[in-house]
Amino acid sequence: MTPACKEIRRKILHTSRASGHGHIPTSFSVVEMLSAVYDTMRHDPAKPGWEERDIFILSKGHASLGFYCVLSQYGYIPDEELKTFGAFQSRLGCHPDRLKVPGVEASTGSLGHGIAIGVGMALAFKLQGSSRKVYTLIGDGESNEGSVWEALMVATHLQLDNLTVLYDNNRSQERSLPIPNPRERLAAFGCEAVQVNGHDLSALKKTLALKQTNVKAVVCDTVKGFPCPTLAKNVFEWHRKSPDEHQFKQLIGELDAQTV
Numbered sequence: 001m002t003p004a005c006k007e008i009r010r011k012i013l014h015t016s017r018a019s020g021h022g023h024i025p026t027s028f029s030v031v032e033m034l035s036a037v038y039d040t041m042r043h044d045p046a047k048p049g050w051e052e053r054d055i056f057i058l059s060k061g062h063a064s065l066g067f068y069c070v071l072s073q074y075g076y077i078p079d080e081e082l083k084t085f086g087a088f089q090s091r092l093g094c095h096p097d098r099l100k101v102p103g104v105e106a107s108t109g110s111l112g113h114g115i116a117i118g119v120g121m122a123l124a125f126k127l128q129g130s131s132r133k134v135y136t137l138i139g140d141g142e143s144n145e146g147s148v149w150e151a152l153m154v155a156t157h158l159q160l161d162n163l164t165v166l167y168d169n170n171r172s173q174e175r176s177l178p179i180p181n182p183r184e185r186l187a188a189f190g191c192e193a194v195q196v197n198g199h200d201l202s203a204l205k206k207t208l209a210l211k212q213t214n215v216k217a218v219v220c221d222t223v224k225g226f227p228c229p230t231l232a233k234n235v236f237e238w239h240r241k242s243p244d245e246h247q248f249k250q251l252i253g254e255l256d257a258q259t260v
Helices: 003-019 024-029 031-040 061-073 079-084 114-128 146-157 182-188 201-209 245-256
Strands: 055-058 134-139 163-169 192-197 216-221
Touching: 003 024, 003 031, 003 061, 003 079, 003 245, 024 031, 024 061, 031 055, 031 061, 031 134, 031 163, 031 201, 055 061, 055 114, 061 079, 114 134, 114 146, 114 163, 163 182, 182 192, 182 216, 192 201, 201 216
Parallel strands: 055 134, 134 163, 163 216, 192 216
Antiparallel strands: none
């Protein structure tokens, strides 16, 4: 875990404690994936509407807490604003709103929709002759939605080599309808599918840099709540939970105990 990724996780814990809102485990699981994308794609926090920017879409919108903390780390929103997460009239809702938050390209939360929006954007860039790229992050639980696979069929049929899909394989659906062998399934739908450690920032960035001739699907093996044992061992208890003062100190201690 890099120092920057540790700092993002600290922001997540502080924001959850201050706001009373949760979704900490899933926000922790996406930190390296989001960091890899923002280290790779063309973007400018000083000009969020830059016409040549690449696009990132968080399809699993319930991980907005982690998304906002990454946007803060990269200079899109001030750190001080994070404490307003989920508050009345705050820009930072519990699902991201593209009309309110700089750097948010799609209002997501209805699972299975973000990837379809990304496919449409990637196709539009192709029709325009643009070199812009689209990245979207989907969840393994979200992938129970048929719209995810319908979007992939369209994207691979159109050979959208400007689209990269990151699949958060954190096994969130293990108590209901898990999807075994996601890499093989994504490959069967025509994607150029690879599988990596979703908490290895260097490996993720190398994978994102690989050339592609069709949709790239990156299966990212992650742990909900990584690297805090209290979260990872009790992900269902912590689904929407915000820590009290004792729990907050415990989680900060577990985070700080990790080497970088």
